[in-house]
Amino acid sequence: MPTISFTEATLQAMQEEMRRDATVFLMGEDIAKQGGIFGQFKGLPQEFGLERVRDTPISEAALVGAGVGAALTGCRPVVDMHFADFITCAMDEVVNQAAKLRYMFGEQCIVPMTLRAPDGITKSAGSQHSQALEGWFVHTPGLEVVVPADAEDAKGLLKAAIRSDNPTLYFEHKALFPQKGQVPDDDDFVVPIGKAKTMRDGNDVAIVTYGITVGRAIEAAALLEADGIGATVINLRTVWPLDYGAIADAVARTHRVVVAHEAVRVGGIGAEIAAFIGEQCFDDLDAPVVRLGAAHVPVPFAPVLQEAMYPKAPMIADAARRLVRKQF
Amino acid sequence: MPASVVMPKLGLTMASGTIARWIKRPGEAVRAGEPLLEVSTDKISYEVESPASGTLASARGNDGDEFACGEVIGLIALAGEYDVTPSAATAPPATSNGARLVASPAARRLARERGVTLRDVRGTGPRGRITLGDIPALRQAQLCPPGQDDKGRQPAAIHDTGGYPARLPAVRRPIYRKMTEVGLLPVPQVETVANVDAVRALMARRGDFGWSAFAVCAAARLLREHAEIRTDATSGAPFERIDIGIAADTPHGLIVPVVRGADALSLAEIQREIVRLAALARDGALGAAEIGGASFSISNVGPQGVERVAPLPDPPQTAILGIGAATQRPAVVDGALAVAWMLTCVLAFDHRFIDGAPAARFLAAFAHACTDPGVLL
């Protein structure tokens, strides 16, 4: 199985899906000529032409709105937001249009649009270019939300998102682009939406997470292993629909859970997961459910400040360790 | 007297320190020198060690709280001081409607599955929470003799009563637990009615003993030979000493003071001892010397005017004698109907250790001593 970067994995997904289905097209800012700021669209205009790979004006509302309109009328648009933070410039189009049309029109239409949104904290990009906003869209009925954790997820989930008939938000962490991983070299390799993956098995504590935090959780699990603590790491892959069954199984097995993500802890998806565990897995719990997420502040610029305010492996390991040692 | 844990003065200029983190939680055992908590000042972080071995009885403050140097921030209860009865170790202070048991949901479920009484479990989680790892494997009461296990805990009852009844007075909890266990034991009885005319005559003549003293004296003498009747359920062998407990009803409830070495005491000495014990009992002043460790007990309901009582043995004792009031009843004396003073005697015994025949022999001997008290003197 080939080892490729996350960037390359998303590119393969685009190539394969655009070859497979002529109604798939791509639009966004700085895509065609630049090839995307992370190089994730390199070569696509050459293969598919500028009609199917379109640079747009800086008009997020039009870009997303047109994506919805095209999706309603027989196409499968992939709309790139440049940075997830700019979805805010098209909130009506995502929340009031894309998410609602199928339901409120009585299922007369589908909205098979994919919204790609590079997100997350990296390289002192500052508060308006570092957010993780998936929580807002999980909270909006009608949308699917996927968050790849590695190159395999990157390719499989993007293909699944494009093939899905529902409007799907695909949040790709900017710091993951260079990360390499093994990815099946198969046109039909798709990671199913709504199913989690167990990255690691352990009996003492479960770490339920998604996106870039999966890698941090795996690091944490290695730290815990040195202390004789076995951690299960669950990579949710999709945050809506949630794989509640996988979460429940992890709790039944370990009785102690840390839920972690890079997005702000307060009101984040970890809160939904923790509440579900408390409600539906109560008797399996030997300790309270612990959540980790970024502090409730905008992301600061200075590296020392930026690195202080979101959870990484040592903090995750510490929480898990303290759970096992009955300090919660 | 518990040992104090104080905020240390870690430097000449230090006036106060901040609790960074309690490492041990109340209810946890600690050894002298073991880290108890982390303290931080503006200069350093420091692990405070336990000044003594025992149980951390209290820990003040949460992470981030500041205390002046020298201020007491915790107490270590030394061995024997900390109340290790399960309800105290695991539950917050009792409220009027019964103490709340803190246990994790998983621990509760496992306890239910294993038939373990949560009240009997010591929790090692924060604030004494019972956690999964605290639930012991099932110990069946009828397979294992009731008594202290090696951790100083009462073993689990086979049937989980699910906690005490909400309005059971706390003082009845030990009896409640004990009777729940005893109720499962195979305890048959043998009964006889003794003619006590002769005892009454002796009582009238001497005036220095009562019915309890007589029963203690008679039973004690007989127990020398009828050693089986004083079997210790813990070991399966007879108790070496003949210490006899007498069930007493006091303002503080049922108490069983013990006449030590009753077989070596005269009837008069036994009577004086009983009087002394009764006075102490009334005053609530009975101590370890006077309570517990009996090899046999007697329950006398005569003072209440009731003719018969069939009591339950008090584990690890394996037999108990119940006597009622001596009353005039019709009797057959030398083939003719007469009126005689009769006493109903019941011996209840734990059939795991004592069979019916030895029980009957003992009771018969006791009844005989009633008709002919001279054998005791």
Add this chain to the structure above:
Amino acid sequence: MADTLTAPAGARRELGLALLRTMIRIRVLEEGIEKHFLGGEIPGFAHLSIGQEAVAAGTCANLRRDDAIASTHRGHGHTLAKGTAMRGMVAELFARATGICKGKGGSMHIADFSVGMLGANGVVAGGFGLVAGAALSAVQRKTDQVAVCFFGDGATNRGPFHENLNLCAVWNLPAIFVLENNRYASTTSTAETMKIPDVAVRAAGYGMPSAIVDGFDAFAVYDAVGAAVERARAGGGPTFVECKTYRARGHYIGDPERYRQKREVADVMTASDPVVRMQGLLGDALAADEFERIWAEAREEFADAVAFARSSPAPQKDEAFFGAYTGDRVPGNPVHEFEARERDAFLPFAPDTAAGSQGSGH
């Protein structure tokens, strides 16, 4: 009154009759909705387009079934003109299971994808993106379909208006922007909210050709939009058509209309009622009994639609929980299972609400 010499003949006459028929049907529908809303049979809000019928009729007469339109909260006329049956519309407003949106959309979200009607939109300016997208979709799929966006003067001050006009112009998309400038947004007149007398100048700002027409004259609308459609189909890009019109009723049913004089409404409608205007334009080409017949047929059609709606059941309560995601009606599908659990939690508490207005105004 037109004389026999200028009365339209042949195809033009047929067109005129067709436009008149559409406008009368819209008028009957809107007046009927007004009556039934005030009678308590229609929940939510309703926004009537009485006075604006010529724009809907004139525009849609140019369109094929597979051309797309996007509409506004004031969309009953556009929907009917595009080809949706009255029954489905009225049943939807009456919140019945037989409504064209299964009772889940209501007046502001009427849609009919079978005739390319991409929905009325409760968000002002919500349609621009959808039309830009539909036009882009035609280009991607290499068809000669066009997409028409209906909107009001209020929408032209919103961001998506500017972004999408610009995008369609620069990408040369087959979109037609039909402005129903009825002079008022909700309660603010155009004079208060823009510094220009004609919105069409904004199109010039994006390099888009435009036309300004008398929105009470269905022929004029037809001709202007027709030219725009031809241009778009031929690959000539988007056009902006500003129709000067007027709404005879308030912003919503129940609007106290404190922002304009009753006198103004009466004067405008007396001078410019588009139905009367077309009647005049047809002149002798329209017999009096034919005129009456058109009205009578429209009223019959509406009465039938009302009877249909009234005899239709309300949606089943568990319908509330399904339909947001494809596949969510399939047992075993995780989304279905999740929604089924939600349904089970809510149903015991779901009240039986009779269809009916829950109050007007917003």
